Amino acid sequence: MKILVTGAGGQLGSELKDLAAQYSTDSFVFVDRDEMPLDKLDRVRTVLADVQPDIIISGGAYTAVDRAESEPDLVDVINHLAVEAMAQWANANDRKLxxxxxxxxxQGTSAAPLKEDEPTHPINVYGLTKQKGEVAITDSGADAVIIRTAWVYSAYGANFVKTMIRLMGEREEISVIADQVGSPTYAHDLAKAILDIIYTDKWQAGIYHFSNEGEISWYDFAVAIRDLKGLNCKINAIPTAQYPTPAKRPKFSLLDKTKIKAQFGVAVPEWKESLKRMLEKLG
Structure with a gap:
């Protein structure tokens, strides 16, 4: 089996690369923006035709949420049209995505964990282009699994955990938003879930949710990072209104993981346990 992974240099791609070594009987092809630039649709189609993957793991994306507000056309190509091209190729060639x-x-106005059939209503450019990517996959007829995730972090790349560690090492006091609620996702756990899905005999196309278990705010997350690292920094809880950003963020984005656990039997670790494992890896 040949598996193509886009976004090879990102957090998820890096974790998938680590885990791929355990599947030596299969061939993994990791591509990043140099090998397969997602803003060049002809190049996307050429790479797919050359590699001929049995499964595409579409992990690459434009994820700079605030900058996306000023580059909507570019973001749409990467998060929507490139995804559409992959889905159409997968459908035409009877491959999985x-x-x-x-x-x-x-939108982020719910008060209960979000199920897969909850109506979507993005409030920023990034979210809108990702929604359009989902719709393009569904419309293509591809045999595809779509996994929505949230608050991704890893020992690789730039992310909230590493930023908090740096800031708390530099400052005596920081402020963190306390009224945005969800659950973080350790990219290693997401990578393992993806591979479990690929190697299960229970493949079922559709939309699924995956993040770590638990319900916290960004403030709660920051406090846990500080305490686990033994840092000495005062953390102030502030409302979103005190930290305006170009892109609006959903206030509530806790994902319900019932469906992915029931269908594929994947493990969904508790958020703090995963944070501990990431910090150990970080050293």
């Missing part, structure tokens, strides 16, 4: 989407397809 696993695509990573986001909690940002939701």
């Amino acid at each position: 696993i695509h990573i989407s986001t909690d940002y397809v939701f």
Whole structure:
């Protein structure tokens, strides 16, 4: 089996690369923006035709949420049209696709964990383009699994955990938003879930949710990072209104993981346990 992974240099791609070594009987092809630039649709189609993957893991995306507000056309090509091209190729060639989407397809006004059939209503450019990517996959007829995830972090790349560690090492006091609620996702856990889905005999196309178990705010997350690292920094809880950003964020994006657990039997670790494992890896 040949598996093509886009976004090879990102957090998820890096974790998939680590885990791929355990599947030596299969061939993994990792491509990043140099090998397969997602803003060049002809190149996307050429790479697919050359590699001929049995499964595409679509992990690459434009994820700079605030910058996306000023580059909507570019973001749409990467998060929507490139995904559409992959889905159409997968459908035409009878191959499978696993695509990573986001909690940002939701408006964020719910009070209960979000199920897969909850109406989507993005409130920023990034979320809108990711939603359009989901719709393009569905419309293509591809045999595809779409996994929405949230608050991704890893020992690789830039992310909230590493930013908090740096800031708390530099400052005596920081402020973190306390009224945006969800659950973080350790990219290693997501990568393992993806591979479990690929190697299960229970493949079922559709939309699924995956993040770590638990319900916290960004403030709660920051406090846990500080305490686990033994840092000495005062953390102030502030409302979103005190930290304006170009892109609006959903206030509530806790994902319900019932469906992915029931269908594929994947493990969904508790968020703090995963944070501990990431910090150990980080050293």
